[in-house]
Structures are given as C-alpha cells and as structure tokens.
Amino acid sequence: MDDYDIVIAGAGIAGTLAGIAAAKGGAKTLMLDRNPDVTVGKKTNWGWICGDAVAKTHIDFIKDELGLALTEPYLDLKVDGVYVFSPDLEKKFQFEGAGYSLDRPKLAKKLVQSAVKEGAEYLPLHEVEGPIIEEGKLAGVFGRNEKGEQFRVRGKLVIDCLGVASTIRRKLPKNEYIENMVSTDDIESTGRYIYKFNPEGADERYYDPKNALIHLNQRLAPGGYGWVFPKTGKRINVGLGVEKKSLELRNSKLDKKDSLHQLIDEYVKWNPHIKETVIDEEDGNGKGYWSVTVRRQFDSLVYHNYLGAGDSMAMPNPISAGGIGPAMVSGIIAGQVAAAAVAAKDTSMDFIWKYNVRFNDLYGNKTAGLEAFRVYLQSLNNDLINYGMHHFLTEEEAIDISYGNIPNITIASTFNKVLHGISNIDAFKNLLYVVKKMQKLNKLYKDYPKSIKEFPAWKQVVNAEMHEVKQRFLPNPI
Ligand SMILES: Cc1cc2nc3c(=O)[nH]c(=O)nc-3n(C[C@H](O)[C@H](O)[C@H](O)COP(=O)(O)OP(=O)(O)OC[C@H]3O[C@@H](n4cnc5c(N)ncnc54)[C@H](O)[C@@H]3O)c2cc1C
Numbered sequence: 001m002d003d004y005d006i007v008i009a010g011a012g013i014a015g016t017l018a019g020i021a022a023a024k025g026g027a028k029t030l031m032l033d034r035n036p037d038v039t040v041g042k043k044t045n046w047g048w049i050c051g052d053a054v055a056k057t058h059i060d061f062i063k064d065e066l067g068l069a070l071t072e073p074y075l076d077l078k079v080d081g082v083y084v085f086s087p088d089l090e091k092k093f094q095f096e097g098a099g100y101s102l103d104r105p106k107l108a109k110k111l112v113q114s115a116v117k118e119g120a121e122y123l124p125l126h127e128v129e130g131p132i133i134e135e136g137k138l139a140g141v142f143g144r145n146e147k148g149e150q151f152r153v154r155g156k157l158v159i160d161c162l163g164v165a166s167t168i169r170r171k172l173p174k175n176e177y178i179e180n181m182v183s184t185d186d187i188e189s190t191g192r193y194i195y196k197f198n199p200e201g202a203d204e205r206y207y208d209p210k211n212a213l214i215h216l217n218q219r220l221a222p223g224g225y226g227w228v229f230p231k232t233g234k235r236i237n238v239g240l241g242v243e244k245k246s247l248e249l250r251n252s253k254l255d256k257k258d259s260l261h262q263l264i265d266e267y268v269k270w271n272p273h274i275k276e277t278v279i280d281e282e283d284g285n286g287k288g289y290w291s292v293t294v295r296r297q298f299d300s301l302v303y304h305n306y307l308g309a310g311d312s313m314a315m316p317n318p319i320s321a322g323g324i325g326p327a328m329v330s331g332i333i334a335g336q337v338a339a340a341a342v343a344a345k346d347t348s349m350d351f352i353w354k355y356n357v358r359f360n361d362l363y364g365n366k367t368a369g370l371e372a373f374r375v376y377l378q379s380l381n382n383d384l385i386n387y388g389m390h391h392f393l394t395e396e397e398a399i400d401i402s403y404g405n406i407p408n409i410t411i412a413s414t415f416n417k418v419l420h421g422i423s424n425i426d427a428f429k430n431l432l433y434v435v436k437k438m439q440k441l442n443k444l445y446k447d448y449p450k451s452i453k454e455f456p457a458w459k460q461v462v463n464a465e466m467h468e469v470k471q472r473f474l475p476n477p478i
Contacts, residue, residue, distance in 0.1 A: 025339020
C-alpha cells in the first residue's frame with residue numbers, strides 16, 4: 001500500500017475526528033476500520049454499545065475546533081442534566097449539566113463522511129492486527145482485508161483509535177510511557193439495552209424524560225451503577241456496569257451467582273417505570289455488552305511515532321465511565337498535533353509530546369483525582385453511600401467532586417455532618433483522606449511534564465500516590 005503521513009487505526013469517534021483534524025491540517029491521512037461502510041463505528045457484533053450520553057461542552061468543542069456543527073438526527077435528544085441517586089433514592093445530586101443522547105450509528109456515518117470530505121482516505125473492512133515496528137519505533141500497521149489477505153501500510157505517524165481492546169497498544173514494545181494492558185480492577189463490565197417502552201407513572205427517580213439518571217446501588221450494580229437515559233420517541237437507553245471483584249464479593253455474601261446479564265434484567269424489573277418493553281432493533285443496536293476502563297488515561301499518550309486517543313488510552317471518566325467526551329477531545333488534538341508534526345517535518349516523540357500537554361490541559365488533569373474517588377466509592381456499601389449522601393456532602397461539594405474539583409470540606413463544617421457509629425466515622429475520615437489525595441493528584445497533573453525528560457520522575461510520584469489509595473480502599477459492596 002501507499003505510504004501515508006498519518007495512519008489512523010479505527011474509525012470510531014476518536015478516529016474519525018482525528019481524521020478530520022489531520023486532513024484539515026494538510027496531512028496525507030488514511031483511516032482504517034474493520035467494519036463495512038454501513039456499520040462504521042460499530043464496536044462489536046452487538047452494536048455501538050454505549051449509554052450514548054455526552055455533555056454539550058464536547059459537542060461545542062467539535063464546532064469550535066473543526067467548524068463542524070452537529071445537529072439532529074446525530075444528536076438524538078437534548079437533556080438538561082445528569083442526576084445521581086443514592087441507593088435509598090432519597091437523595092440526588094446533579095452530576096453534569098446539559099448534554100445530548102447521541103444516535104451513534106448515524107453520528108459515526110456523519111463523522112466518517114466529514115473526514116473523507118476533508119480529504120482523508122477511508123478503508124473499511126481492514127482489520128488491524130498490530131504495529132509495524134522498526135528500530136523500536138512505529139513505522140505503520142499490518143492486518144487483513146475482507147478477503148483474508150495480509151496488508152501492510154506505512155505511515156510517518158500512527159494514531160491508535162482502536163478502542164479499549166486495541167491490537168496496537170497491546171503489541172507496543174514494553175516501554176515506560178504506555179502500558180500494554182489495563183488491570184481488571186480498573187475495568188467495568190457493562191451492558192445496555194435500547195428499549196421502546198410505555199412510560200408509566202410520574203416518578204422522576206426512575207425515569208425522567210428531561211434528565212439522565214444514574215442509580216448508585218451496590219446490590220444491583222456492585223462496584224458500578226445503573227442508568228436510565230431518555231431518548232426520543234418513547235425510547236430509553238438502560239444499562240448497568242459492575243466491577244469484577246465487587247460482583248464476586250456481593251455474590252458470595254448474598255450466596256448468589258448473578259452475572260452481569262442477570263443484573264441488568266433485575267435492574268430493569270426493579271424500575272416500575274419501564275414496562276411493555278420492546279428492544280429497539282434499528283441498526284441491530286438494541287442489546288449488547290462491552291468493557292469500559294475507569295482509571296485515569298495512560299500517563300503518556302505518545303510513544304515513538306505513535307499517538308493514542310479515546311478508549312485505546314483508557315480515557316473514560318473514572319466515576320461516570322463517560323468516554324465519548326474525551327474520545328472527541330483527544331481525537332481532535334491528536335489529529336491536529338500529528339498534522340503539525342508532519343508539516344514541521346519533525347515527527348519525533350519530543351514534538352508529539354505537545355499532544356500529552358494539550359490533552360492534559362484541556363481534559364486529563366482531573367482524572368487521577370477521580371480515579372482515587374472511584375476507588376473510595378467502591379469501598380462503601382449501600383448504607384454508607386446513603387449516609388454519606390445525606391450527611392457528608394452538600395450538593396455543592398458533590399458537584400465539585402464530580403467535576404474533579406476539590407470541595408472545601410472545612411473542619412467547622414465537619415461538625416455539622418453528624419456522625420453515628422464507628423463505620424460512619426471511618427467512612428468520613430476516609431472521605432477527608434481521599435479529598436486530600438485528589439488535591440495532591442490534581443496538583444501533580446497541573447504540573448504535568450512539559451518534556452519527556454521530566455516524565456519518569458513525575459510518573460513515579462503519581463504511581464506511588466495511587467498505590468497508597470488502592471492499598472487503603474478495597475471493594476466492600478455489602
Ligand atoms: C455499555 C457502555 C455504556 C457507555 N455509556 C457511555 C455514555 O453514556 N457516555 C459516554 O460518554 N461514554 C459511554 N461509554 C464509553 C464510550 O462508548 C466510549 O468511550 C467511546 O465509544 C470511545 O470511542 P473510541 O472512538 O475511542 O472507541 P470505539 O467507539 O470503541 O471505536 C473503535 C473503532 O475501532 C474499530 N476497531 C476496533 N478494533 C479494530 C481492529 N483490530 N481493526 C480495525 N478496526 C478496529 C471499531 O470497529 C470501532 O469502529 C459507554 C461504554 C459502554 C461499553
């Protein structure tokens with residue numbers, strides 16, 4: 001195959017946006033995806049598995065950076081916000097502001113067409129099997145086409161947008177910048193259904209046509225949460241995520257053998273609003289399961305001649321598992337920086353390090369703190385989460401945390417957070433501990449290394465901080 005300036009592996013959200021940005025920047029760009037044209041962006045045989053919710057700010061970012069205004073039908077429904085409910089459903093905190101439920105199949109087609117219009121080439125039905133490595137650096141990718149024939153394509157830079165199970169990242173030479181694998185403790189197994197249904201009743205704790213709802217509940221969704229996100233036309237996206245160890249502990253304590261699939265069905269039954277359901281099979285996207293990482297993005301997103309964007313770099317938000325926003329932001333910046341490197345005839349790791357710095361400035365600097373908070377949250381059972389949401393945190397403090405900011409929990413205000421029982425006291429002390437850790441981690445990320453030279457020492461400190469958090473909090477769902 002021809003040589004390219006930039007080879008983009010994976011034409012999902014991150015890949016197509018990287019394609020638009022790279023082509024706009026004047027680079028000879030190729031996007032490869034294993035799917036046929038008509039199902040571009042489809043993650044697995046099960047479909048475009050996702051909760052489909054994204055904050056408005058990310059859609060605005062696409063318009064600002066690429067001049068691409070997305071409207072209906074790609075944005076399926078506008079919602080006012082996202083609310084998180086305590087397990088007893090008595091307390092809710094707003095978690096995020098306005099956003100959209102996307103039509104992912106339609107959006108994927110729109111984005112790939114936009115990239116092609118900008119001049120990027122697109123090859124569907126090309127399965128990428130791994131990177132071509134020469135002298136320790138990436139020189140392209142190899143794989144198989146629809147006929148099963150091998151292909152090799154060379155590029156000055158490769159952008160890995162293959163999603164969570166990336167065949168490139170897993171085959172990178174062992175290095176100190178990017179890990180090949182994500183620990184199972186940092187992965188949520190998730191699944192979701194898109195239903196047509198007949199909304200019954202008017203209890204906004206279970207279904208709200210104007211807001212996306214998240215239910216924390218360690219019995220129903222150990223180590224994760226359940227969600228009910230509205231869509232247009234009496235449809236919903238309902239799903240659930242669990243963490244492996246939490247599920248095992250919950251099952252052994254309750255003497256059960258529930259699987260993720262059973263838990264989703266149980267969650268749907270638990271919801272009195274979701275009745276007369278029919279799976280919405282449009283696009284064959286009604287029901288499916290997949291994994292999401294819930295850690296901070298990899299400490300570096302670049303290697304020699306390599307940039308990673310979206311799920312391939314573990315970018316979903318550690319608390320909400322929202323990965324569409326960071327996939328959008330990272331795809332665009334990766335494409336821009338790669339094109340600038342080609343234009344400057346300097347594709348060295350020193351040059352593309354700019355991508356690390358820019359992503360960190362725009363999005364990545366809060367995620368390590370959020371990872372620490374997620375680990376803390378998984379150590380609380382339903383009673384402690386209920387108690388904490390009633391007494392430990394005001395709505396303002398909770399909003400601060402959800403945005404990765406540090407709430408001002410003063411010693412004086414702590415006396416108002418009346419404590420009963422030793423486990424509540426411990427949980428409260430732990431909250432103070434984790435908020436301090438978030439502060440430290442946010443500070444470390446504010447000082448993200450501006451050059452490769454500073455990276456190893458910085459990374460060591462980050463790892464030590466996170467290790468301490470993970471030693472202190474173990475999953476304890478029941
Ligand atoms: C059940 C569930 C619910 C979720 N809910 C939300 C939500 O509500 N909001 C939110 O923000 N995020 C959510 N996420 C996360 C979100 O879906 C992802 O973060 C997002 O899709 C990442 O986009 P991406 O482009 O990085 O990767 P992907 O969407 O995974 O795209 C990867 C692309 O690469 C292609 N590909 C993969 N391997 C190969 C290969 N070997 N060769 C060629 N092509 C390949 C795929 O076919 C696909 O087109 C959810 C995830 C799950 C699983």
